[in-house]
Amino acid sequence: MDLNLSDEQRLLRESAERFVAGSYNADHRRKMANDPLGFSPAVWKQFAELGWLALPLPEEFEGLGGGAVEIGILMEAFGRGLVSEPYVATVVLGAALIARCGTNGQKQASLPKIADGSLKLAFAHSERASRFDLAKVATSATRTTQGWRLAGSKIAVLDGHAADEIIVSALIHDHHGPSGRIGLFVVPATAPGLAISDYPRLGGGRACNVTLSDVHLPEDALLGDGHDTLPAIEWAIDRAMAALGAEAVGIMQTLLDSTLDYTKIRKQFGRPLSANQVIRHRLADMAMQVDEARSMALRAALKVDAAPTERARAASGAKAKIGRCARFVGEQSIQLHGGVGVTEELEVGAYFKRLVAFDTLFGGSAHHYARHAELGRKA
Amino acid sequence: MDLSFNAEERAFQDEVRSFIAKNLTEEMKRATALTPSVFSDPDIGMAWQRALHKQGWGAPGWPVEYGGPAWTPAQRWIFETESARAGVPNVNVMGVKMVGPVIIGFGSPEQKNFYLPRILSGEDYWCQGYSEPGSGSDLSSLKTRAVRDGDDYVINGTKIWTTHAHHANRMFALVRTSDGPRQQDGISFILIDMTTPGITTRPILTIGGDHEVNQVFFDDVRVPVANRVGEEGKGWTYGKYLLEFERGSGIASAKLREGLKAIADLAESDLTGRAIDSPDIASRISEVEVDIDALEMTELRVLSALQTGQNPGAVSSILKLRNSEIRQAVTRLGVDVIGHDALAVEPMRPLYKLNHEPATPEEMLTVVPEYLNGRAYTIFGGTSEIQRDIIAKMMLGI
Numbered sequence: 001m002d003l004n005l006s007d008e009q010r011l012l013r014e015s016a017e018r019f020v021a022g023s024y025n026a027d028h029r030r031k032m033a034n035d036p037l038g039f040s041p042a043v044w045k046q047f048a049e050l051g052w053l054a055l056p057l058p059e060e061f062e063g064l065g066g067g068a069v070e071i072g073i074l075m076e077a078f079g080r081g082l083v084s085e086p087y088v089a090t091v092v093l094g095a096a097l098i099a100r101c102g103t104n105g106q107k108q109a110s111l112p113k114i115a116d117g118s119l120k121l122a123f124a125h126s127e128r129a130s131r132f133d134l135a136k137v138a139t140s141a142t143r144t145t146q147g148w149r150l151a152g153s154k155i156a157v158l159d160g161h162a163a164d165e166i167i168v169s170a171l172i173h174d175h176h177g178p179s180g181r182i183g184l185f186v187v188p189a190t191a192p193g194l195a196i197s198d199y200p201r202l203g204g205g206r207a208c209n210v211t212l213s214d215v216h217l218p219e220d221a222l223l224g225d226g227h228d229t230l231p232a233i234e235w236a237i238d239r240a241m242a243a244l245g246a247e248a249v250g251i252m253q254t255l256l257d258s259t260l261d262y263t264k265i266r267k268q269f270g271r272p273l274s275a276n277q278v279i280r281h282r283l284a285d286m287a288m289q290v291d292e293a294r295s296m297a298l299r300a301a302l303k304v305d306a307a308p309t310e311r312a313r314a315a316s317g318a319k320a321k322i323g324r325c326a327r328f329v330g331e332q333s334i335q336l337h338g339g340v341g342v343t344e345e346l347e348v349g350a351y352f353k354r355l356v357a358f359d360t361l362f363g364g365s366a367h368h369y370a371r372h373a374e375l376g377r378k379a
Numbered sequence: 380m381d382l383s384f385n386a387e388e389r390a391f392q393d394e395v396r397s398f399i400a401k402n403l404t405e406e407m408k409r410a411t412a413l414t415p416s417v418f419s420d421p422d423i424g425m426a427w428q429r430a431l432h433k434q435g436w437g438a439p440g441w442p443v444e445y446g447g448p449a450w451t452p453a454q455r456w457i458f459e460t461e462s463a464r465a466g467v468p469n470v471n472v473m474g475v476k477m478v479g480p481v482i483i484g485f486g487s488p489e490q491k492n493f494y495l496p497r498i499l500s501g502e503d504y505w506c507q508g509y510s511e512p513g514s515g516s517d518l519s520s521l522k523t524r525a526v527r528d529g530d531d532y533v534i535n536g537t538k539i540w541t542t543h544a545h546h547a548n549r550m551f552a553l554v555r556t557s558d559g560p561r562q563q564d565g566i567s568f569i570l571i572d573m574t575t576p577g578i579t580t581r582p583i584l585t586i587g588g589d590h591e592v593n594q595v596f597f598d599d600v601r602v603p604v605a606n607r608v609g610e611e612g613k614g615w616t617y618g619k620y621l622l623e624f625e626r627g628s629g630i631a632s633a634k635l636r637e638g639l640k641a642i643a644d645l646a647e648s649d650l651t652g653r654a655i656d657s658p659d660i661a662s663r664i665s666e667v668e669v670d671i672d673a674l675e676m677t678e679l680r681v682l683s684a685l686q687t688g689q690n691p692g693a694v695s696s697i698l699k700l701r702n703s704e705i706r707q708a709v710t711r712l713g714v715d716v717i718g719h720d721a722l723a724v725e726p727m728r729p730l731y732k733l734n735h736e737p738a739t740p741e742e743m744l745t746v747v748p749e750y751l752n753g754r755a756y757t758i759f760g761g762t763s764e765i766q767r768d769i770i771a772k773m774m775l776g777i
Contacts, residue, residue: 001388001453002381003683009380069380260775280771281764287774288697295676296669302382317669366662372669373661377647 003298009073015050016077024081026347029204032084033350037162038206039085047085048117057095061111068239068301072246076297079250082347082354084205086120086159092243093158094121096236097167101184101223110165110186122163124154124210125233132363134234137182139212141170147219150185150193153211156361160208161198164189168212169233172226181228185221187212203354231308237362238315242300245322248358249297252290252326255333255351259283262337279336286332289325296321313375320368323359330355382679384453391454395461402430403467411468412641413731413741415748416591419468420729421504421546427468428475428501437499438475445483445491446499452682456630463633471543473505474498478551481568481621485609494570508538508552508571508595509618516765518553519563519615523597525554527604532556532569534577534600540759544580544593548573553618556611568614570606577601585755587748588726622761630682631702632675635709639667641742642713650740654716663712670705674698693773700766703756710750717743724748 005013023043032038047053056071057063071092078087095114098107098121113119130136139152150170160166165186172183187194193215198208223229260283263273273279300318303311330352334341341348359365384392410423418424431437439455441447450458479498482490497503514521523536534554544550550571557565571578577600583592609617643664646655654660681694714721723738724747737744757763771777 001384001456001679001683002686003680004687005380260777264777274777277768280775280777281767283775283777284767284770287770288700291677291694291697292670292673292701295673295680298380298680299672299676302380314672317665317672320666321669321673369662369665369669370658373665376665376668377655377661 005073009070012070013073013077016052016074017080019046019050020077020081020083024083029082029084029347029350033200033204038159038200038204039162044085044120045117047087048115052087053091053117054115056091057111057115058099058107061099061107062115063111068242068304069298071239071243072297072301075243075246076250076253079247079252079354080254082204082251082350086122086162086205088240088243089122089159089163090114090120092240093123093236094163094165094167096239097123097184097229097232098186098223100232100235101229103220103224106186106220106223119165120159120163122157122160122166123169123236124157124160124166125169125237126154126156127152128155132367134237135182135230137169137171139168139170140173140178141183141185141222142173143175144216146216148185148217148221150187150212150215150217153209155209157208157210158201159206160196160210161206166194166210167223168210169229181226182230182233183226184223184229184232185217186223187215187217187221191215191217201357203352203357204350234308234312235304238300238311239304241315241319241362242297242304244358244361245293245297245300245318248322248326248355249290249294251351251354251358252286252293252329255329255348255355256283256286256290258348259286259333259336266338273336282332282336286329289328293322293325293329309375313372316368316372316375319362320365320372323365323368326355326359384457388453388457392457392461395458396465398434398436399461399465399467402427402434403465407468408466410729410731411466413729413744414469415587415730415745416585416589416752417469418471418543418591421471421543423468424470425501425504428470431470432499432501437501438479440476441479441483441495445495452685456679456682459630460633463637466637471504473507473542473547473551474503477507477621478505478570481551481608481617484620485568485617487605487608489605490570490608503549504543504547506541506544506547506550506573506595508541508550508554510540511537512539512594516762518618519566521553521555521566523552523554525556525567525569525602527556528601530604531601532604532607534569534571534597534602537594537596539592539594540583541580541593541595542591544573544595545582545590550595551608553614556614559612563615565612566614566618567611568608568617569602570608571600571602575600575602585752587750587752588724589728589748589752591752630678631698631706632671632678635671635674635702635705636668638706638709639664639671639712642709642716642746645713645742645746646716648742650742651716651718651720654718660712660716663715667705667708667712670701670708674701674705677701693770696761696766696769696773699760700757700763700770703763706756707750707753710746710753713746714750717746721747 054063055066059065098110142149165188168185168187169182172179172181193213195211196208198206201207263279266273296318300314303314333348337348340346407423436448438447443449482494511521525532525534552569553566554569555565556567559565577598579596581594582590584590645651720739720743725737725744727733730744
């Protein structure tokens with residue numbers, strides 16, 4: 001039992017923090033918020049050069065073989081700077097699904113390109129009617145003589161506008177109708193029939209809705225051999241929730257730090273705000289919740305390769321708890337900044353919005369406490 | 380990073396399990412489960428302390444030269460976790476975890492030789508004389524006075540919330556030996572024989588119906604000067620040292636987990652009409668379980684830091700605060716789970732020796748008393764408000 005960082009992990013943290021502190025400031029974030037791409041290709045190239053895109057990929061495909069803890073270290077630093085590059089979409093979700101479900105040829109075709117920065121991915125799974133139920137997929141994939149025909153629509157696809165390829169989940173229909181198996185299909189961004197409607201995402205970056213109107217794909221667009229990929233989807237999203245939880249910790253820590261600084265400087269009634277016990281106790285509660293969130297993000301990361309129920313309970317527990325903490329820390333940061341906290345002039349609001357996005361993504365606290373409870377009863 | 384135990388640690392875990400299997404009687408287990416106050420009654424608690432002592436495990440946190448087992452932080456974790464899982468008695472910590480470390484840190488060789496072995500063996504039973512009716516959170520305003528008279532101090536005053544004073548044969552107390560410029564000055568740390576003439580003890584019944592705490596009065600009580608620990612007037616430093624032990628000594632998550640499990644078992648049972656089928660109850664059980672997971676991870680992070688010689692700092696206040704709040708959440712949930720049975724509170728003590736058939740199933744007997752008594756968790760050992768002051772000052776610098 002040892003929860004101390006290794007030397008390599010410490011170096012990774014230092015280089016990530018240094019990079020974010022140097023490259024990400026308020027000006028850069030404002031520029032990105034108004035940018036149609038929503039992130040900087042130059043920064044993405046640097047991610048590749050620093051080895052961050054290769055970090056969790058298998059070593060036999062040009063990866064570095066890192067784990068969820070390393071991803072968490074990186075994501076926490078990303079949170080501190082409100083990084084908007086499509087890291088979760090491409091590396092944490094996309095690459096993981098290919099690495100887990102793809103054939104050897106599919107992995108060889110994609111993973112080295114992800115590592116060198118020349119291939120960006122997105123994962124289109126959520127549908128409006130499914131809410132947060134990962135098993136409920138109406139988008140269909142029907143066998144044709146040449147391969148597959150996909151039809152349906154997806155929402156909340158992270159960074160789909162920037163992806164070269166979108167991994168789309170669809171219910172496989174064979175000759176007898178719906179098979180009950182969910183397949184994952186690699187759809188090129190240029191595929192006829194694929195319509196992407198993107199929007200600026202709450203808290204930075206972009207997302208999109210995707211419509212597939214009879215998109216025809218070759219046989220090998222299907223990842224793997226047609227087995228049901230629902231377990232892989234649950235696995236990948238649990239991993240993404242652990243990673244996003246670490247990012248939320250970085251965001252919360254930044255909010256706590258800046259709120260603390262502000263309450264020391266801001267004077268009312270002839271003394272700093274922090275001289276009031278009611279303010280000090282609020283900040284103590286915020287610090288405590290940041291610490292609890294940090295524990296839960298680490299816990300989820302350490303359990304991503306555990307048995308499915310244990311992994312899923314750790315991920316849902318972390319998502320629910322960190323979501324609660326995020327809302328509290330975010331809302332109180334604005335409260336303690338007073339009126340200026342509600343303006344776009346300060347960045348408190350930008351950080352807060354990213355936390356709200358985190359809380360709702362893949363299901364909010366209520367959903368994940370319920371999932372945690374249900375999985376507990378099956379166990 | 381790794382959450383799992385290595386081969387050595389797993390071997391130790393087996394050793395702890397077999398020790399518990401051999402020594403924990405069904406009677407002790409039942410008595411512990413049916414104790415709604417913080418500590419087991421002395422006959423139960425001290426029987427367990429004697430068994431631990433025989434094994435060389437009487438004082439896990441002490442240095443080897445005084446009889447500690449030289450465990451690594453991971454071993455302490457395993458010991459506490461296995462103990463909680465098995466439901467071992469809650470040994471009164473006033474001796475081993477509170478006065479023991481102070482005597483080791485600041486006591487004279489004579490005091491160490493006399494008291495430490497008696498703590499280990501369970502021969503002495505200690506209580507803590509800190510709070511006074513006029514000194515709660517503002518502890519250093521205490522007024523109980525010790526006036527030097529030859530080789531004795533003559534003590535007058537009163538102490539309150541004294542856990543198990545009615546069982547204890549010794550008390551460690553903070554008393555005022557002089558009036559310094561600050562109220563923290565002039566306090567001394569003194570060891571008192573509870574059989575000394577002039578000491579009277581008044582029971583205080585808590586709202587859960589238990590007699591665990593007392594008020595203790597001192598009327599011209601003569602205590603040898605040799606019973607003072609460390610320097611005269613430096614007692615506040617020693618007392619604070621001890622309070623940090625009290626707050627940080629806990630590996631609390633394992634015990635919380637067992638408490639929640641008992642409530643969850645009730646919720647899944649026909650005794651409560653399967654309370655768990657209410658989505659609200661099911662979600663709340665998960666909420667508390669997740670809070671325990673978070674506390675456990677924080678405890679493990681602290682342990683890991685300790686293993687490499689780092690100082691965890693003010694995090695002991697976080698641990699105390701969260702432990703007490705989660706404990707209250709568990710007991711609150713318990714009351715909601717048992718529904719109408721919360722109306723029938725058994726007044727007789729001890730609950731494991733009732734001479735009549737209680738109105739509720741035995742599994743429910745402690746639920747309401749634990750909830751009621753449990754309100755004290757956020758008050759004793761430094762209230763939650765004091766802990767927040769400490770966190771703000773030590774962690775945030777405000």
